[in-house]
Amino acid sequence: MALDPLQLAGPATPAAGxxxxxxxxxxxxxxxxxxxLGGLWRYTPILLLALAWEAVTRLGLVSPLELPxxxxxxxxxxxxxxxxxxxxxxxxxxxxGAAGLGLAVVIGVPLGVLMAWSRPVRSLFNPLVQALYPxxxxxxxxxxxxxxxxxxxxxxxxxxxGCMLPITLSAFNGARSAEQTLLWSAxxxxxxxxxxxxxxxxxxxxxxxxxxxxxxxxxxxxxxxxTELIAARAGFGYLIGWLGDGGVYDAMFAVVLTVxxxxxxxxxxxxLLMQHLLRWRE
Amino acid sequence: MTEILERAAVAAPRRGAGRFAVAxxxxxxxxxxxxxxxxxxxxxxxxxxRSGAVSEFLLPPLSVVLERVWQxxxxxxxxxxxxxxxxxxxxxxAIAASAGVTIGILIARNRTMRWFFDxxxxxxxxxxxxxxxxxxxxxxxLYDTSKITMIVVSAIFPVITATVAATQGVEKELLWSAxxxxxxxxxxxxxxxxxxxxxxxxxxxxxxxxxxMIVAIVCGMLMxxxxxxAAMINASRFADSPGVFAGIVEIAIAGFxxxxxxxMLRRRLLRWHQETSEVATV
Amino acid sequence: MQPKxxxxxxxxxxxxxxxVGAAPPAAAAAAPLVIRVGxxxxxxxxxxxxxxxxKRHPEIMPNDGKTYDFEPIRFPGSxxxxxxxxxxxxxxxxxxxxxxxxxxxxAHLDVPIVADVVQTGHQGYFPGEYVVAKDxxxxxxxxxxxxxxxxxxxxxxxxxTMRAMLRRHGITDSEVTTVEANxxxxxxxxxxxxxxxxxxxxQFAAELMATGKYRVLFTAAQVHGIxxxxxxxxxxxxxxxxxxxxxxxxxxxxxxxxxxxxxxxxGEALAILSEATHKPLKDLQFxxxxxxxxxxxxxxxxIPAVQREIDEDVKLGVLPQRVVVSPKYVDxxxxxxxxxxxxxxxx
Numbered sequence: 001m002a003l004d005p006l007q008l009a010g011p012a013t014p015a016a017g018x019x020x021x022x023x024x025x026x027x028x029x030x031x032x033x034x035x036x037l038g039g040l041w042r043y044t045p046i047l048l049l050a051l052a053w054e055a056v057t058r059l060g061l062v063s064p065l066e067l068p069x070x071x072x073x074x075x076x077x078x079x080x081x082x083x084x085x086x087x088x089x090x091x092x093x094x095x096x097g098a099a100g101l102g103l104a105v106v107i108g109v110p111l112g113v114l115m116a117w118s119r120p121v122r123s124l125f126n127p128l129v130q131a132l133y134p135x136x137x138x139x140x141x142x143x144x145x146x147x148x149x150x151x152x153x154x155x156x157x158x159x160x161x162g163c164m165l166p167i168t169l170s171a172f173n174g175a176r177s178a179e180q181t182l183l184w185s186a187x188x189x190x191x192x193x194x195x196x197x198x199x200x201x202x203x204x205x206x207x208x209x210x211x212x213x214x215x216x217x218x219x220x221x222x223x224x225x226x227t228e229l230i231a232a233r234a235g236f237g238y239l240i241g242w243l244g245d246g247g248v249y250d251a252m253f254a255v256v257l258t259v260x261x262x263x264x265x266x267x268x269x270x271x272l273l274m275q276h277l278l279r280w281r282e
Numbered sequence: 283m284t285e286i287l288e289r290a291a292v293a294a295p296r297r298g299a300g301r302f303a304v305a306x307x308x309x310x311x312x313x314x315x316x317x318x319x320x321x322x323x324x325x326x327x328x329x330x331x332r333s334g335a336v337s338e339f340l341l342p343p344l345s346v347v348l349e350r351v352w353q354x355x356x357x358x359x360x361x362x363x364x365x366x367x368x369x370x371x372x373x374x375x376a377i378a379a380s381a382g383v384t385i386g387i388l389i390a391r392n393r394t395m396r397w398f399f400d401x402x403x404x405x406x407x408x409x410x411x412x413x414x415x416x417x418x419x420x421x422x423x424l425y426d427t428s429k430i431t432m433i434v435v436s437a438i439f440p441v442i443t444a445t446v447a448a449t450q451g452v453e454k455e456l457l458w459s460a461x462x463x464x465x466x467x468x469x470x471x472x473x474x475x476x477x478x479x480x481x482x483x484x485x486x487x488x489x490x491x492x493x494x495m496i497v498a499i500v501c502g503m504l505m506x507x508x509x510x511x512a513a514m515i516n517a518s519r520f521a522d523s524p525g526v527f528a529g530i531v532e533i534a535i536a537g538f539x540x541x542x543x544x545x546m547l548r549r550r551l552l553r554w555h556q557e558t559s560e561v562a563t564v
Numbered sequence: 565m566q567p568k569x570x571x572x573x574x575x576x577x578x579x580x581x582x583x584v585g586a587a588p589p590a591a592a593a594a595a596p597l598v599i600r601v602g603x604x605x606x607x608x609x610x611x612x613x614x615x616x617x618x619k620r621h622p623e624i625m626p627n628d629g630k631t632y633d634f635e636p637i638r639f640p641g642s643x644x645x646x647x648x649x650x651x652x653x654x655x656x657x658x659x660x661x662x663x664x665x666x667x668x669x670x671a672h673l674d675v676p677i678v679a680d681v682v683q684t685g686h687q688g689y690f691p692g693e694y695v696v697a698k699d700x701x702x703x704x705x706x707x708x709x710x711x712x713x714x715x716x717x718x719x720x721x722x723x724x725t726m727r728a729m730l731r732r733h734g735i736t737d738s739e740v741t742t743v744e745a746n747x748x749x750x751x752x753x754x755x756x757x758x759x760x761x762x763x764x765x766x767q768f769a770a771e772l773m774a775t776g777k778y779r780v781l782f783t784a785a786q787v788h789g790i791x792x793x794x795x796x797x798x799x800x801x802x803x804x805x806x807x808x809x810x811x812x813x814x815x816x817x818x819x820x821x822x823x824x825x826x827x828x829x830x831g832e833a834l835a836i837l838s839e840a841t842h843k844p845l846k847d848l849q850f851x852x853x854x855x856x857x858x859x860x861x862x863x864x865x866x867i868p869a870v871q872r873e874i875d876e877d878v879k880l881g882v883l884p885q886r887v888v889v890s891p892k893y894v895d896x897x898x899x900x901x902x903x904x905x906x907x908x909x910x911x
Binding site for chain 3: 337338339340362419423424425505506507508515516518519520521522523
């Protein structure tokens, strides 16, 4: 594919994102203390922004209707948490996202690998993939609501469809790039097609598959929030819309920040998992 | 076996008419095969919808949907809505592209900028930025400003990441030889760094463009007004399922044209560049 | 651990999450008929209040939980209920005239009108108000061209009435930016200048009009005269299959409506309303009086009014196609049977 969906991953290389982890991995003599301090220094600009936020509201430079003070946002966040609204909506959202993403992985990875492995399968599915690629999946929101209503089912379907593409593509690319020499050696050693598939192709494809899941993870969050903003009765997006419409801005900001941070945390956790799974590749 | 032949044939298309013919033959058969699956699917849609197994409300026949697309074109509705959505998407994309490339270059070349923006970009990248739309509606009102701001914020991240990686990845040798030939920093930037970084920057832009389109559509769904997204929500409110499906077709075509357009632009801009062509193109 | 094994474990984890997330909600008990009723705002729609009343006074709805299970479900307006009815996620929809017509022509549903919810245009009762800022740029309806208006849902009664008025002044739908927002939130949007006109319900009128900064630009009564604004529709096949349980439901529901409209119960009725809407009693004094919407006695809908409004909407281009309401799309048998069971008013 001329357009490599993996480009979306951005900081998968030490260029921007994994700087701290890569740097510390390369310097095992660094004490834990220095690592923590290094991490804090790295995220200091965000702390500066938070301070600027608080300053701007305290100094009255912006109306509290437009930008509630950071401490009020915290208070609102706390009361949402204590009241149970945040947890109940959050659980619904996360379950939907996990279900959609999980289905996409379970179906998409085998499909992608099979597409690389077998010509008939590829001929069958390639045109579908090519056709669906340029289509904004958000355009399917009204249709999923039409078919499945305002509940969780429509969200899971949309997330599944949206995540399928990057996962299938990366599994396809990963399986395709299994080195010829490895394949030939396996065959020389008498490995059947299935054994070659499982023991050579799949592990070779693993890095790309994991990177593809990372992209799909970000897609899942975006699609989740989008559908829930447009047509839902529960969930983070619904809560944001409801609070915003009702003018409860400090609580709305609190939920927006919560969702954003969850998206970020999920990405970082997946990166850690990736690095752990791939450590045998050094 | 045929796969290896196909790869070999496409990889060396210019050597002799014989190999060229072989390559052309494979390409043609591939297009026919691609088209075949799609045609089968579309025919299946029409048959299933007309069979009465599912209500016309849930799945209008393809012919009805296409007829609606045609009517929209004739009545000018398609032009108005497509125009509005494209205007916002492209305007936002232009801002995101210019600002993103500028920021990216600054990050790559300036330590302070890098320190400041690195966490912002790496934290912001996986966030579902659409969650901030209610905040933008609060700040910028319900006309185009909030939509375009949302588009810029969403599309700028892949541009920045790609530019940073591209600029940092410019081969040291190129820079050394240019410097030793007496090039000033300014000439260095414009005549060595940017052209060398161009392919990867363009890749980032190719990711940002569909993002702009998607966000433009989603904003339309949430905020009403003109545009393809708003038209789809209207159709869904009126239980007008041909309208909903026609909207999907129209959006898919628009997305396809945008992606093809920028791919063509890329090929033109990089004619002079030593780029390996890929087997499959978007 | 082998990366292969870890990958399998990760996939298994996602699969279980998928099955949890995709698991359908606990199935309702087989015996009582599930009756999900759509509603948009209260006290205009009494359904949510009736549910609260049934909990406080089980004798008013004795068959709830036995032969039927009554569940009010909130929707932004009429038109989203069309889809819900079509995919059988709703049993009773609260439709506007235009939503009903669209359900018939676009969604191809057979949905007879079964009961009244509220009407506008009756002398002395709440007329349905469209409000703008007093000192703002909107002096007449013509000034709305190119501006922003808020509606609860595109295609709802309030929305289609507004668009009928706009079209009478030659303003098409695309010349106005319509934003969907809950009724409760529209006053705040008007106050912050986010929109130029809103639809104001009586429960929000007190606070907004007290500021003195707003005025009524036009009323729904001026657009349609007497209008059967919101009414209940059900799928004909559902009625046919479940008539006994439905008659039970309508009997109990009618008893509850009579209770709410009985001046004797006004105190407790307002208490229930305050609990449901989280609004203070002083803002709710209009409820169930002539400052409120007109409610037909014993839920009897005004069918000729529905036909009139549909014809008018078709003429103005608000609706694409005419629907002949009577007799195909009318089924008053349920409320007639319920009224017979309850006996005359007051007995």
